[in-house]
Amino acid sequence: MYLELQKQLAAHLRAVLKAKYSIEIENIPVEIPPELKFGELATPIALQLARTLRRAPKIIAQEIVEALGALPGFAGFEVAGAGYINARLDRAAGVRAIAGVGSHPSDKNNDVARVGHPAFVPDSAKDHVLVEHTSINPNKAAHIGHLRNAILGDTFVRLLRASGSQVDVQNYIDNTGVQVADVVVGFVHLEGKSLAEVRALLDKLKQKGERIDYYCWDLYARTSQWYEQGSAEENAERKKLRYATLHALEEGDNETAEVAELISTAVLRRHLETMLRLDIEYDFLPRESEILHLKFWDVAFEQLKQTGVLYFETEGKNKGCWVMRRPGAEIAEGELDEDAKVIVRSNGTITYVGKDIAYHLWKFGLLPGRDFGYKKFFTYPDHECWISAEQGEEEHPHFGGAQAIYNVIDSRQSDPQANVIQALRGMGHTEQADRYTHFSYEMVALTPRCAVDLGYDVSPEDQARPYIEVSGRKGFGVKADDLIDKLIAATSEEVEKRQTSRDEAERQKIAGQIAIGALRYFMLKFTRNSVIAFDFRDALSFEGETGPYCQYAAVRIRNIFRKGGTTEAAVLVEMTELAPAQVAGFLEGEEAEDIWALWLRAGRRSLVLDQAITASEPAYLAKHAFQLAQEFNNFYHKHHILTEENPAKKTFLLATAAVAFRELVTVLAWLGIETPEAM
RNA sequence: GCGCCCGUAGCUCAGCUGGAUAGAGCGACUGACUACGAAUCAGUAGGCCGGAGGUUCGAAUCCUUCCGGGCGCACCA
Numbered sequence: 001m002y003l004e005l006q007k008q009l010a011a012h013l014r015a016v017l018k019a020k021y022s023i024e025i026e027n028i029p030v031e032i033p034p035e036l037k038f039g040e041l042a043t044p045i046a047l048q049l050a051r052t053l054r055r056a057p058k059i060i061a062q063e064i065v066e067a068l069g070a071l072p073g074f075a076g077f078e079v080a081g082a083g084y085i086n087a088r089l090d091r092a093a094g095v096r097a098i099a100g101v102g103s104h105p106s107d108k109n110n111d112v113a114r115v116g117h118p119a120f121v122p123d124s125a126k127d128h129v130l131v132e133h134t135s136i137n138p139n140k141a142a143h144i145g146h147l148r149n150a151i152l153g154d155t156f157v158r159l160l161r162a163s164g165s166q167v168d169v170q171n172y173i174d175n176t177g178v179q180v181a182d183v184v185v186g187f188v189h190l191e192g193k194s195l196a197e198v199r200a201l202l203d204k205l206k207q208k209g210e211r212i213d214y215y216c217w218d219l220y221a222r223t224s225q226w227y228e229q230g231s232a233e234e235n236a237e238r239k240k241l242r243y244a245t246l247h248a249l250e251e252g253d254n255e256t257a258e259v260a261e262l263i264s265t266a267v268l269r270r271h272l273e274t275m276l277r278l279d280i281e282y283d284f285l286p287r288e289s290e291i292l293h294l295k296f297w298d299v300a301f302e303q304l305k306q307t308g309v310l311y312f313e314t315e316g317k318n319k320g321c322w323v324m325r326r327p328g329a330e331i332a333e334g335e336l337d338e339d340a341k342v343i344v345r346s347n348g349t350i351t352y353v354g355k356d357i358a359y360h361l362w363k364f365g366l367l368p369g370r371d372f373g374y375k376k377f378f379t380y381p382d383h384e385c386w387i388s389a390e391q392g393e394e395e396h397p398h399f400g401g402a403q404a405i406y407n408v409i410d411s412r413q414s415d416p417q418a419n420v421i422q423a424l425r426g427m428g429h430t431e432q433a434d435r436y437t438h439f440s441y442e443m444v445a446l447t448p449r450c451a452v453d454l455g456y457d458v459s460p461e462d463q464a465r466p467y468i469e470v471s472g473r474k475g476f477g478v479k480a481d482d483l484i485d486k487l488i489a490a491t492s493e494e495v496e497k498r499q500t501s502r503d504e505a506e507r508q509k510i511a512g513q514i515a516i517g518a519l520r521y522f523m524l525k526f527t528r529n530s531v532i533a534f535d536f537r538d539a540l541s542f543e544g545e546t547g548p549y550c551q552y553a554a555v556r557i558r559n560i561f562r563k564g565g566t567t568e569a570a571v572l573v574e575m576t577e578l579a580p581a582q583v584a585g586f587l588e589g590e591e592a593e594d595i596w597a598l599w600l601r602a603g604r605r606s607l608v609l610d611q612a613i614t615a616s617e618p619a620y621l622a623k624h625a626f627q628l629a630q631e632f633n634n635f636y637h638k639h640h641i642l643t644e645e646n647p648a649k650k651t652f653l654l655a656t657a658a659v660a661f662r663e664l665v666t667v668l669a670w671l672g673i674e675t676p677e678a679m
Numbered sequence: 680g681c682g683c684c685c686g687u688a689g690c691u692c693a694g695c696u697g698g699a700u701a702g703a704g705c706g707a708c709u710g711a712c713u714a715c716g717a718a719u720c721a722g723u724a725g726g727c728c729g730g731a732g733g734u735u736c737g738a739a740u741c742c743u744u745c746c747g748g749g750c751g752c753a754c755c756a
Contacts, residue, residue: 027696034699044698047736057736081699082736137756177756246756288756321754328682339681345754352756412750414683442684443750466748494718514718525704526692529684531749538691538705542718545692545704552718560715611695623693626703637711637720657715679718 001097001603003610005073006030009041009087016067017045021053036593039078039086040094040600046083057083073097091587091596092580098603098659099572126165128401130363131157133408133439134275134282135172137179138264140220141213142274143477144534145410145444145470151523151672152441153408154280155618158670163613168399172359173287173387175264179472181246183216184260186223189241195255195262202266211481213270216263221475252293261289272378272385274480278516279672282385284399286372290388291359296370297350300358303366309426310343320346327422341419353416357423364424364432365401372399404435406616411440411529439616441528445469446478447535454478467533478534487515490540491548499678510676514548517673521547524622524671545626547673550664553629554675556636557661560654564642568658575655578648586652594638595656598631602663609670618671625667632660 010028017023025045033042046061053060061079068077068085075088133153136146153169160167174180187193193201205212227238248256272282291297301322304310310322316336322344323337331337343354361367373392378385386396409417417438425433445467451458456476462468470477492511499507522539526532542548561567575583587596604624612620641657644650665675 029696029698031695031698034701038699042699044737047698050736084699174756179756181756318754323754326752339752342754347754349754351754355756410750411684415751416756440684445749469750498716498718530692531685533691535691541705543705544718546718548718549704556715556719563715608695615695617695619693620695623703630703633719634721636715640714642715679716 001094001606002032002600003607005089006041006607008071008073009043012068012071013043013045013064016064017049020063020067021049023049023052033084033086036597036600038080038084040089041087042080043085043087044083046079046085050083061085092584094603095583095587095599095655096576096580098599099575099655126163127403129160129165129167130170130400130402130405131160131167131408131439132170132172132406133157134271134280135174135409136271137174137177137472138267138271139179139183140217140267140472141211142271142480143470143472144480144483145477147278147480147483147519148441148444148523148532149408149410150275150280151278151520152439152528152618153406154275154278155520155524155621155671156406156408156439156616158672159609159613159618159621162670163609168402169281169283170399171282171285173264173268173285175260175268176246176249176288176292178242178246179220180260180264181242181249182223183220183263184249184256185238185242185245186216186219186226187259187263188245188256190219190223190226193259195259198259198262202262211270212263212266213274214479214481216267217472217475217479220472224473249289250292252289269378274484276380277481277484278520279674281380281383282378283383283397284374285377285385285387286359286399287388288355290372290390291355293390294370294372296358296362296367297354299367299370300354300361301344303361303427304343304357304423307427309423313340318342324419324423324426327418353419353423356416356420360405360420360424360436362400363402363405364429366429366432374399404437406437406439408439408441411442414438414440437616439528442531443469444532444534446476447533450478450535451476453536467531483539484515484519486536487519487540488512491515491518491542494542495679502678506677510678513674513676514542514551514679517547517551517668518542519547520672521550521622524618525626527617527619547668547671548679550625550629550668551673551675552679553632553636554661554664554668555677555679557632557657557664558675558677560641560657561661564654566654568661571651571654571658574651578651582648583652586649591638594631594635595653598628598635598656598660601628601631602659605663605667621667621670625664625671628660628664628667632657632664635660 010030013028013030014025017025028043028045030041030043033039046057046064049060050057058079061083065077065079065085073090073093075090077085077087080086131153134146134150136142157167157169187198202212205215227242228235230238245256248254249260251257268285301310310324313319313321313323316338318338318340321342323340323342325331325337326339326341329337329339341353342351343357344350358367362370372388373390374386374396375389375392376384377387386399407417421433421436424436447467448458448463448465451462451468458468488511491514492507495507495511495514499510519539525545586592608620608624612618635656639653641650641653644653668675
């Protein structure tokens with residue numbers, strides 16, 4: 001509702017300014033004032049115009065107000081302060097619009113059930129968007145840093161879908177990189193296992209219900225240490241082993257590669273299971289092995305040479321390599337650029353950025369004659385997740401060829417990401433380069449206290465730091481499944497205390513929903529740029545600005561309707577049958593301001609969604625959900641609904657609760673948080 | 680050395696394209712459960728928005744500079 005009114009007012013102001021002063025302003029600022037006493041919308045435009053018009057801002061504001069006249073939905077305009085123009089809404093009309101009975105055409109995704117449901121039909125006029133997130137090396141268990149990535153990515157997918165975009169979710173699998181090679185070195189050389197023995201180990205773990213990703217977590221850390229534990233000569237030999245193994249993986253078709261395939265696939269499956277606990281699903285898992293074996297690079301290489309993005313270096317330290325300019329590099333024509341980025345090494349192998357360029361050309365549908373094979377890999381309740389293959393199944397969906405892409409990757413990778421964008425731009429794909437978003441975020445680190453509690457050795461220097469970076473290589477961090485288990489244990493304890501009349505299965509379900517709500521909200525409440533210093537005390541908190549707080553507000557409303565013997569939908573219809581004057585009456589006076597504020601907050605959803613997508617910042621919606629919950633809880637304490645004697649007022653209060661419920665449930669669903677039946 | 684990010688209440692963080700009196704949670708202290716269940720609410724204390732200049736009607740927000748912290752700058756992925 002807010003978004004529409006804001007646009008209407010801006011358009012009307014634009015027309016007035018053009019007619020009255022012959023001034024055309026593209027973006028007229030229309031903001032939400034800090035307090036309700038200044039109205040519901042305001043513009044400082046007169047302050048801005050004061051200079052060009054060489055007149056006092058208050059006078060200009062007065063003239064504009066007179067020229068504005070009447071606008072549907074608005075009760076009036078007034079000049080305030082130094083020259084603000086404040087707009088007051090027609091409250092009865094506002095309530096009717098926000099209640100949305102008969103559904104407002106411009107807010108077509110109002111219906112909770114549509115969003116996130118398979119029957120939801122995306123807006124065909126909108127883009128086909130590709131979001132890549134998670135992308136954990138398949139050689140160890142997922143940790144809290146990966147959780148931030150996956151939760152941010154998954155939430156952003158939900159937001160894009162809510163706005164009408166068609167979105168494919170990809171999880172890139174680097175199954176032929178050094179990290180997988182390292183754990184293979186661990187299995188083959190540290191543990192001396194053959195392919196058959198590795199297979200036997202997987203079966204054994206499966207039977208015992210143990211997690212292979214946990215096994216690899218320890219083995220990977222041990223192998224990383226092993227490279228540095230021996231004498232200088234031994235270490236040199238071990239490093240050779242490492243690169244020989246890496247080479248074997250890239251080549252494929254050998255026993256080492258088979259061990260890698262076995263391990264990485266098993267670990268990948270575990271990652272998908274872990275993420276499914278958080279309600280995170282994927283559509284496609286492109287693997288590096290296919291990018292290599294299906295020779296995506298050959299096509300990309302030709303294009304890069306033809307467009308002059310890559311050139312062969314004949315001098316300096318990069319002699320014999322194919323290199324490209326870094327973004328922003330200022331080098332005179334013909335001068336040696338020693339800082340150039342190597343894409344093809346002098347031995348003919350391709351660097352990571354090179355492979356990434358080829359992959360991104362594919363993402364945008366710019367790699368003619370090359371595509372993955374597709375195989376079914378993992379089945380979700382309502383769809384399949386596909387994985388890349390050299391020879392896929394006959395029938396398969398098509399991925400790639402997107403109009404816009406988002407890569408959820410931590411901020412440490414902004415340089416290589418910038419290189420890929422630079423390459424696209426250099427090849428003349430400027431539109432694609434503009435629609436390539438590195439959705440970057442800061443890492444999750446541990447507070448020193450948390451690290452000590454977990455039993456890690458923490459050096460005195462590290463103790464003094466505000467936070468310590470987690471490291472898979474060192475085996476230092478909090479595993480995702482451990483954290484989820486711990487959260488469920490904590491919520492179960494609370495649910496046991498409170499829900500004594502419910503059976504075990506119901507209590508389990510509720511505890512799970514609250515645990516996931518707490519975890520997802522915790523990862524979303526911080527803006528992307530801030531480092532999360534992880535601490536169990538904060539993450540296990542269910543009070544204050546948390547997921548459970550928001551869920552609790554919605555559950556309270558559920559209880560009101562259960563006890564009141566009516567439904568949200570029925571009450572909203574009843575309310576629209578009240579006379580507008582009567583509704584307006586309930587919104588008058590000091591006492592009613594908080595009720596009106598709650599309605600206004602409810603009307604802000606599409607505006608906040610818009611901002612969150614534009615800024616790629618899911619935290620905006622997390623904050624919005626919290627504010628909704630907070631305002632409802634405040635309302636709940638001030639107004640006792642079910643004992644209200646005036647039937648019309650009771651209907652109105654119930655409608656207020658109904659709208660708050662609808663908004664909370666919808667926004668929480670966008671955040672991937674379910675609303676439990678009871679708490 | 681170069682590049683990016685951060686510095687706001689005791690702690691953890693919001694503050695949208697510059698706008699009206701800088702906000703929240705936690706922690707501390709006071710209060711509120713025979714109400715729609717207190718995983719809640721009300722209240723109190725707590726701030727030279729890292730420092731200094733500038734831009735303008737107006738700066739936590741933009742520019743410059745300094746200080747403090749983090750992360751990147753491979754023929755590693």
